[in-house]
Amino acid sequence: MANRHRVYLVPGFFGFTQMGDKETERIAYFQNVPRLLEQRFHERGIDARVHAIASAPTAGLEARARDVFREMARTANEDDAQLHLVGHSTGGLDARSVVSPRMAREAPDFVKRVRSVVTIATPHHGTPLASYFDQGGVGKTLLRYLWLFTFLTLHRKAMPLRTAALQACYWLVLRSEEAKLPPNLFNQVVRLTADLSEAEREDLIRFFGQVGENQALIQDLMPVRMRGFNADTADREDVRYGCVVTGAPPPRLSLHLLLTPDALLNGLFAFLYAKSAPLSRELQIPERTPAQTQALQDVLGRRFESKSDGIVPSRAQVWGEVLHVAKGDHMDVMGHFDQPPEYISWLKSGSHFQEPQFRAMWDRVIDFTVGGAATVHPGNEEAQRMSIDG
Structure with missing residues (x-):
């Protein structure tokens, strides 16, 4: 062949x-x-x-x-x-x-x-962007919000309050050095996407679980x-x-x-x-x-x-x-x-x-x-x- x-x-x-x-x-x-x-x-x-x-x-x-x-x-x-x-x-x-x-x-x-x-x-x-994200815990946590921002931007469904969710993620990105990122903030943002199907929500949460568990790629x-x-x-x-x-x-x-x-x-x-x-x-x-x-x-x-x-x-x-x-x-x-x-x-x-x-x-x-x-x-x-x- x-x-x-x-x-x-x-x-x-x-x-x-x-x-x-x-x-x-x-x-x-x-x-x-x-x-x-x-x-x-x-x-x-x-x-x-x-x-x-x-x-x-x-x-x-x-x-x-x-x-x-x-x-x-x-x-x-x-x-x-x-x-x-x-x-x-x-x-x-x-x-x-x-x-x-x-x-x-x-x-x-x-x-x-x-x-x-x-x-x-x-x-x-x-x-050098990887070096920036490697600085302290804020950069690594920020990756989860950056992907959520990407997901909400690319998703074709017009979700309720999507603009509010995007603004929240954007604020975190631009103010990452000063921002205090409470552990439950990600879940609060996800709840704004209320009309995602159950399977989509599970996929999103599982995906971010993987991101949270292993971020060795940043340093690599x-x-x-x-x-x-x-x-x-x-x-x-x-x-x-x-x-x-x-x-x-x-x-x-x-x-x-x-x-x-x-x-x-x-x-x-x-x-x-x-x-x-x-x-x-x-x-x-x-x-x-x-x-x-x-x-x-x-x-x-x-x-x-x-x-x-x-x-x-x-x-x-x-x-x-x-x-x-x-x-x-x-x-x-x-x-x-x-x-x-x-x-x-x-x-x-x-x-x-x-x-x-x-x-x-x-x-x-x-x-x-x-x-x-x-x-x-x-x-x-x-x-x-x-x-x-x-």
Whole structure:
């Protein structure tokens, strides 16, 4: 089955696949990505299947790699297809771990069939945002509220008092250094979402229980810890490595933006962008190849080193061949951008990343992983040009 492929999508921080009972109300980490890939595989005449897998939300990198082994094992041995790992954010580090010589002794045999690893918006050299969240107990507790904020923003159901819940979470995020976080405040906020189904509420509580139990991932993503990870996690010689780099325009909060319905999300993005500290001395980035540097400059400009996607500094995302550079925020490339009703954004970055850029980026990922002759569609060349020119 030399021409059969399986593509595994590995999620990042808060690594879930989907939450919600009804398809029309469900939120998914890889929003519309599997559907797009399957469509493009069909158009190219490629025999490929897409699997979105889950991992422990905030457990350390070693535990997450074992989760990926376990999830892949459900399908990888059904045939002898070539395997490909596509990891977003921390999921890119998980993908590198899975195929690394360091994990070879405990890796299942099917890992030998992995032919490519693509990392998207991945903190290969860490992110100062992790160092911020590691400061004291407040940052770690804050993660639970940050995810609740995300959940409420992305959920398609118009819940009673959702605005009040969002405002409460937002207040905690912006005032985290001074805020006193009583243990029962999270439950009070959850009760504001009164019309969640019982199953959804149970999923939400169980998810946050996992986040509360193990938050080793925060420290693992600190730049100082990532230097050790990279030293121990060598690339495998028979695997091709490519990356997608993301960078959003620096936030500009104006009176006009503060008066819009998206004021909370604009403020949250500005806060996270600042804490991601692209020029931090914590970051020690190895020398790039001329081709890597040129790819970043062509899209993000000569001052690309000061750019971030709101979570990870752009220059910290480079690993292997730079397949694509997108003017977008950390979640845009997963399909969480403003183009309702199919797409819902929670990082209001003002990047103007929409479906043409989304499709062009994922076409480039397909080119690198499974290949195949692309079918020419009107507008494809324009979409690629827009993704580069912004």
